[in-house]
Amino acid sequence: MPQSEENSCKLFFRRVFSSEDCPKHLTEAASVILKKCGGLPLAIISIAGLLSNKNPTVEVWTKIKNSISSMVEKDSPVDKMKRILFLSYFDLPQYLKTCLLYLSVFPEDSNIDPRRLIRLWVAEGLILGQSRACTEQSGESYLHELINRSMIQPSKIGADGRVKICRIHDVILDFIVSQAEEENFVTILNNSDPSDYTSNKFRRLSLQSGFSEGSKMPKASKDLSHLRSLHMFKHESLPVVPSEFAKCQVLRVLAIKLRLGDNYIKHVGHFCELKYLRIKGGIHKLPEEIGKLQHLQTLDLAYTRIEKLPASIVQLQKLVHLLIPFGVPLPDEIGNLQALEVLSGIDLDRASVKSIYGLEVGGVGGLEILASLPILQSLTLDTNSDVSNLRWVISGQGFQNLRKFNFEIRDSVVGLMFEPGAMPKLQRLKLWLYARWQLDVHGGPVVGLHHLSALKSIALVFNCNGAVAAEVESSEDNARAAAVSHPNCPTLDIQRYNERRMKTSQTNSKRRLITKQIIDSACKL
Structure with missing residues (x-):
């Protein structure tokens, strides 16, 4: 819905100048530009995003004004929007153009994880850098540039200020898709028969919906030797026979959804250039041939039914991100993966192999193998131990580069202790705690929080299932006291889970002592 002139000015100036005032020397140019936007919020935001990255001079603004002066009053709102998007797009440096076009692989209304997006950019070689770490840092910078230019919208921001989820406006996505297909950057098969497409060289395929029964790739395009990435967003069969799929010799990205019984993954050993592999669906095992993927950087199996990892996985010397379903045992030689930076889905109770359980349960020497991974930066663990008052101890040795630690304590009386010098570079800590067991852990659920010297957030x-309101509220007060008393005063974000399953009244005398006990445990943090 078009904005009034007053609201258009406020929206425009806030985006460009972070205030509602416009410098006098730019007033005339701003008036013309806003008139051309016709009150369309997306047009205003897009052109404001472009100008916010320019020097605020009359010469620069006049140039932008002249660029959109070709618009005539009879232009429809859609045509005006397209012209402004063209202007914004062609103003992008080349490295941002390719990263923006890559977003066309995602279906409309997708919630996009920035971490996943950056890993895809890196795998595709869209970000240049002397080292992999530098490319990921550049990827974050590229993402923020596109957000600042209003080409990408952040839809969820964490308490630490980091973008958790981003989206693309439908109009911008339509524009990106049009440009990507025109430049043969991405081919999208969406709710249509593949035989309708005449291109004989697919570089990147995005399969966004199902296909008619028996449909196959057109004959001219059965040679998939040029295919660099394949994205599949539905649990449908690929419109190509498995033997043809095996010919994708230069495939770098494979992100697919599979049904139980699909045979496509058995050819994974042929994709010697593969850098990114993400599988969702009903598969239960991976072939041992996965060990041949010596360039693989990301292996994401978090949403599969994998029960055991192939032993050959420890041969993936360039593997940086490993995400697995909770409860899947790690191979005994997990310590061989010296390039690992992100490890997620580790269940300390069921993943009982030498890689984890060469440790003293609840003792000081726990998690030695994982702690020794030299560049591990992100770790996600959970526990549901039936050993009462078990405490996992993070010593001052190991985890020297860890920046992010997620730890979930399920329905069990389990605690966590950080010793002096523990995780010296840890900045972000996320804990999932069962509220009704907080008082039953001797000394409190978390001890030694103040030893995390680099903590920022x-x-x-709190899982509220079975707890009474007073328990949950006091646990939250305990957490606030611990955050305030920490030397770094880290930001604190508290959420409740299963709040509807809270009990409405206290059930025994022990619970009536909750406030005193919680305060006592807070003093020990």
Whole structure:
């Protein structure tokens, strides 16, 4: 819906100048530019995003004004929007153009994880850098540039100020898709028969919906030797026979959804250039041939039914991100993966192999193998131990580069202790705690929080199932006291889970002592 002139000015100036005032020397140019936007919020935001990255001079603004002066009054709102998007797009440096076009692989209304997006950019070689770490840092910079230019919208921002989820406006996505297909950058098969497409060289395929029964790739395009990436967003069969799929010799990105019984993944050993592999669906095992993927950087199996990892996985010397379903045992030689930076889905109770359980349960020497991974930066663990008052101890040795630690304590009386010198570079800590067991852990659920010398943010999720309101509220007060008393005063984000399952009244005398006990445990943090 078009904005009034007053609201258009406020929206425009806030985006460009972070205030509602416009410098006098730019007033005339701003008036013409806003008139051309016709009150369309997306047009205003887009052109404001472009100008916010320019020097605020009359010469620069006049040039932008002249660029959109070709618009005539009879232009429809859609045509005006397209012209402004063209202007914004062609103003982008080349490295941002390719990263923006890559977003066309995602279906409309997708919630996009920035971490996943950056890993895809890196795998595709869209970000240049002397080292992999530098490319990921550049990827974050590229993402923020596109957000500042209003080409990408952040839809969820964490307490630490980091973008958690981003989206693309439908109009901008339509524009990106049009440009990507025109430049043969991405081919999108969406709710249509593949035989309708005549291109004989697919570089990147995005399969966004199902296909008619028996449909196959057109004959001219059965040679998939040029295919660099394949994205599949539905649990449908690929419109190509498995033997043809095996010919994708230069495939770098494979992100697919599979049904139980699909045979496509058995050819994974042929994709010697593969850098990114993400599988969702009903598969239960991976072939041992996965060990041949010596360039693989990301292996994401978090949403599969994998029960055991192939032993050959420890041969993936360039593997940086490993995400697995909770409860899947790690191979005994996990310590061989010296390039690992992100490890997620580790269940300390069921993943009982030498890689984890060469440790003293609840003792000081726990998690030695994982702690020794030299550049591990992100770790996600959970526990549901039936050993009462078990405490996992993070010593001052190991985890020397860890920046992010997620730890989920399920329905069990389990605690966590950080010793002096523990995780010296940890900045973000997220804990999932069972509220009704907080008082039953001797000394409190978390001890030694003040030993985390680099801590910047804490996120706590309290599972309220079976707890009374006073327990949950006091646990939250305990957390606030611990954050305030920490030398760094980290930000604190508290969420409740299963709040509807809270009990409405206290059930025994022990619970009536909750406030005193919680305060006592807070003093020990």
